[in-house]
Amino acid sequence: MSEPLIRTVHMGKRYALPAGDLQALADVSVAIGEAEFIAIMGPSGSGKSTFMNVLGCLDVPSEGEYFLRGQSVRSMDVDQRAHLRNTLIGFVFQSYNLLPRLSAVENIGLPLVYAGVGVRERDRRSRELLAQVGLDRYAGFLPPQLSGGQQQRVAIARSLVNDATLLLADEPTGNLDSHSSDEILAIFERLNRERRLTIVLVTHEPDVAAHARRLIRFHDGRIVSDTPVDRAATIQRTVVA
Amino acid sequence: MIYSELLRESWRAMRTNRMRTALTMLGMLIGVAAVVAMLAVGNGARASVNAVISSLGSNMLMVISGARTSGGLHVSSGSTPTLHLTDADAIRGLPGVAAVAPSSPQAAQVVYGANNWSTSVLGTSPDYLQIRDWPLARGSNFSPSDMRGAARVAILGQTVAQNLFGGADPVGHTIRIARSPYQVIGLLAAKGQSFGGQDQDDTVLIPITTAQRKLFGAQFGDTVRVIMVQAQGPELLAPVQDEVDALLTQRHHIAAGQDPDFNVRNLTEFANAAASTTRTMSLLLGLIASISLIVGGIGIMNIMLVSVTERTREVGLRMAVGARPADILQQFLMEAVLVSFAGCLAGLLLGIASVLVVNRLFTMHGLVTAGSVLIAVLVSVTVGTFFGFYPARKASRLEPIEALRYQ
Numbered sequence: 001m002s003e004p005l006i007r008t009v010h011m012g013k014r015y016a017l018p019a020g021d022l023q024a025l026a027d028v029s030v031a032i033g034e035a036e037f038i039a040i041m042g043p044s045g046s047g048k049s050t051f052m053n054v055l056g057c058l059d060v061p062s063e064g065e066y067f068l069r070g071q072s073v074r075s076m077d078v079d080q081r082a083h084l085r086n087t088l089i090g091f092v093f094q095s096y097n098l099l100p101r102l103s104a105v106e107n108i109g110l111p112l113v114y115a116g117v118g119v120r121e122r123d124r125r126s127r128e129l130l131a132q133v134g135l136d137r138y139a140g141f142l143p144p145q146l147s148g149g150q151q152q153r154v155a156i157a158r159s160l161v162n163d164a165t166l167l168l169a170d171e172p173t174g175n176l177d178s179h180s181s182d183e184i185l186a187i188f189e190r191l192n193r194e195r196r197l198t199i200v201l202v203t204h205e206p207d208v209a210a211h212a213r214r215l216i217r218f219h220d221g222r223i224v225s226d227t228p229v230d231r232a233a234t235i236q237r238t239v240v241a
Numbered sequence: 242m243i244y245s246e247l248l249r250e251s252w253r254a255m256r257t258n259r260m261r262t263a264l265t266m267l268g269m270l271i272g273v274a275a276v277v278a279m280l281a282v283g284n285g286a287r288a289s290v291n292a293v294i295s296s297l298g299s300n301m302l303m304v305i306s307g308a309r310t311s312g313g314l315h316v317s318s319g320s321t322p323t324l325h326l327t328d329a330d331a332i333r334g335l336p337g338v339a340a341v342a343p344s345s346p347q348a349a350q351v352v353y354g355a356n357n358w359s360t361s362v363l364g365t366s367p368d369y370l371q372i373r374d375w376p377l378a379r380g381s382n383f384s385p386s387d388m389r390g391a392a393r394v395a396i397l398g399q400t401v402a403q404n405l406f407g408g409a410d411p412v413g414h415t416i417r418i419a420r421s422p423y424q425v426i427g428l429l430a431a432k433g434q435s436f437g438g439q440d441q442d443d444t445v446l447i448p449i450t451t452a453q454r455k456l457f458g459a460q461f462g463d464t465v466r467v468i469m470v471q472a473q474g475p476e477l478l479a480p481v482q483d484e485v486d487a488l489l490t491q492r493h494h495i496a497a498g499q500d501p502d503f504n505v506r507n508l509t510e511f512a513n514a515a516a517s518t519t520r521t522m523s524l525l526l527g528l529i530a531s532i533s534l535i536v537g538g539i540g541i542m543n544i545m546l547v548s549v550t551e552r553t554r555e556v557g558l559r560m561a562v563g564a565r566p567a568d569i570l571q572q573f574l575m576e577a578v579l580v581s582f583a584g585c586l587a588g589l590l591l592g593i594a595s596v597l598v599v600n601r602l603f604t605m606h607g608l609v610t611a612g613s614v615l616i617a618v619l620v621s622v623t624v625g626t627f628f629g630f631y632p633a634r635k636a637s638r639l640e641p642i643e644a645l646r647y648q
Contacts, residue, residue: 082566101257116243
């Protein structure tokens, strides 16, 4: 069997705090393959954000191992992890995190700046992606001039500009109305289907999680369930609730 | 990260906070302007002192008629002539002496046609021009026969020539000094101001013998006020000074323990002391100005720290999309250097402009040299790098997760 995109082995993360250590993650062993679409749920403080940070190489595990494409992230230095984030991983945040003084196109091209891509090529690729998320007419707009849904679409375009294989989305629809939310999720589904992009999505909302095909639940830093999503059942439950 | 990208990013950040950037630059601007102006003042002062020193003549000693006790009263030096032409002749025979010029000044009215001018008439010898390092613009120096025969000949300074003859060539014409006719045989080159701010060109030279016998009258006899002595080299100044002292002590019959009736002064030493004072002064001015540069640097550090804090989320995001710590460091450092460099350029303009204005208003000779511009640029870029480094490093060491979470 070939190595999956992501593999964690008894991975844990402990934070040293003045009030004593905090075990944010404990004994997490999971494998995620290419083109998977995973939703992560759990109460706040359950470790799902820490899990995402570690997957995104923004943080390193303090115990166990994390292999990304077979390479141990724990043994990498700061610059190597920056390189992975730059070339392999795309982030989508709840609060979009666009730089307010850069235009939509320039925001999308930001990762390419650190990949050493020239300004003209950057512009070309950014415009291409902007068109893919349906915002080709907004190229020169600054983020404050765009709606929340539009900003999040720019952020998605940014996460893809380096041909990332792994997209990590932390509550991407948390600040959006249901209509924009549906649009964003539709884009995710399309990217997952057409680009075979691996998507890991943290959410509080069951009907958002229902768009994924696999659901992992966290509690107290541990995985408590890891199941395929039964769309009908999830929707059913939402209706009942 | 490519430098053009860094420049683009920094420029954008500076433009976003125009007011803040301007204020930060202001600190640098004032510092650089101060350094440039202060160095200019110092350079100007040094240049004018140097000019005065070289106008004084080189390797020169001055023997001045000394204080003489007359009836229990000390009379100030030079006021009663105690030196004689024979003293000058004796000094000329000493080893190491290159030239000797006995001289006595006297105020007199000089007249040419309808023009007259009050000036100082200096009786002296042909050596005077060599000692003072003072070339003739036209005509010739006194000849030995002029000296021997106490000829009525004169060499004019530029100011006197200007006032008597306008722009015309005075050589060959006859002027009157104290009602007696003198033939103008030479015109001195322009010399400028002396230490005391006196116009050195406002003078007429005549042979010392003529002055003694025909102009000044009997009260002077064959005395002279001053004997200028030039040594053959700077290393001979001190020995010649001692020899002159010994010779005159013997000639004037000064007993041991008795005050001499003459003074031997080393003017070159005096001039060198003045030059080194000016050097110290310009150094001091430069130092004081540099303090304002450092204050400007601290201003930059302050603003950069604020900027880093304000842009913590941006730093977090940049790291998330692949910026290495070195990229972040370079970005903030570039911003600091760019701000200080821009402030430096503006400061240079202001500094140079103010020097020009001050020169015009106060007839000073402030001098902006390439060296002082280079110093200002180097120092400001160094200050920018030095004071920008701490904030930039702080930014580059942010943890991306915490930076992204920062509100």
